[in-house]
C-alpha cells in the first residue's frame with residue numbers, strides 16, 4: 070500500500086510508558102491517525118483528559134468489542150500486559166484488525182495459538198519482543214556468533230517497574246542463539262549454587278541473568294567466551310523513543326501481511 074494512505078490505529082495501554090510514546094509517534098506521523106484507545110480505566114473519557122495529550126480528542130474504551138464495532142480500525146498497537154495483550158490480539162483478529170504487539174511475556178504456546186488464529190482469518194499480525202533496530206541487530210549478531218562460540222551468557226538489565234523476567238528480548242535472543250549454537254551444558258559439571266538463582270535461569274544449557282534497577286531503561290549484553298578470547302555484544306535503549314521507528318515500520322508492514330510474524334528481524338530489509 071502507498072505510504073500516504075491514512076492508517077487508522079487503536080492503542081491499547083495509552084496510560085503506560087510505551088502507550089504514551091506510541092501516541093506521540095502516531096501524532097508525529099502524517100498518515101497515522103489514532104482513532105481509539107483501549108484502557109481498563111477511563112471508559113467514556115477522551116485521551117485529552119489524560120495527562121500529556123491536551124489536543125487528542127480520541128475516545129477511550131474499556132470494552133474492546135464496542136471499540137471495534139464503533140470504529141473502522143486498521144491496526145491495533147498493544148503495549149499492555151501478557152494476559153490483556155493476548156485477549157486484545159484474539160479480539161482484533163476476530164474483527165479483522167491487524168495487531169502490532171510489543172507486549173512481552175507471551176509463551177511459545179501463546180505465539181503459536183495467535184499465529185494459527187491469524188492464519189485462519191488471514192489477518193496480518195506482528196509480535197516483536199523488541200522494536201529497537203539496534204536490539205534486533207544485537208540478536209542477529211548473537212545468532213551469528215553462537216555458531217562459533219557455543220559458550221554464552223545473556224545479561225539483560227531493565228528499570229525496576231518491569232514485571233516479567235527474563236525480558237522478551239532475552240528470550241528471543243536465546244531462541245535465536247539456540248538455532249545456531251551446538252548444544253552444550255555450560256559450566257563445571259559439579260557446579261553448585263550456594264544461593265538459589267546465583268547462576269541465573271537455564272535456557273537449553275546456557276544462562277540468562279536479569280538485573281532490575283531504577284535508572285535503567287532497557288539494556289542487554291550477550292557474552293561469548295572462547296579459548297583465550299571474549300566477545301561482548303551490547304545494546305542500550307536510552308529512551309523509549311528508540312522503539313518507535315520499529316513500531317512505525319511494523320504498522321506500515323502489517324497492512325500487507327496475512328499471517329503472524331514473530332520478531333522485527335523478519336520484516337526489516
Ligand SMILES: NC(=O)C1=CN([C@@H]2O[C@H](COP(=O)(O)OP(=O)(O)OC[C@H]3O[C@@H](n4cnc5c(N)ncnc54)[C@H](OP(=O)(O)O)[C@@H]3O)[C@@H](O)[C@H]2O)C=CC1
Pocket residue numbers: 081082083084085086087088107108109110148149150151153170171172173174197198199200201237312
Ligand atoms: N517490544 C518492545 O520494543 C517493548 C516492549 N515493552 C513491553 O510493553 C509492555 C508495556 O510496557 P510499559 O509501557 O513499560 O508498561 P506500563 O506498566 O508503563 O504500561 C502498561 C499499561 O497497560 C495497561 N493495562 C494493563 N492491563 C490492561 C488491560 N486489561 N486493558 C488495557 N490496558 C491494560 C496498564 O494499566 P494499569 O496502569 O491500569 O495497570 C498500563 O497503563 C510490557 O510488556 C513491556 O515489556 C516495553 C518496551 C519496548
Ligand SMILES: O=C(O)C1=N[C@H](C(=O)O)C[C@H](O)C1
Pocket residue numbers: 173174198199200227231235236237238239286287288
Ligand atoms: O519492559 C520494558 O521496558 C521492555 N520490554 C521489552 C522486553 O521485555 O524485552 C523490550 C525492551 O527490552 C523494553
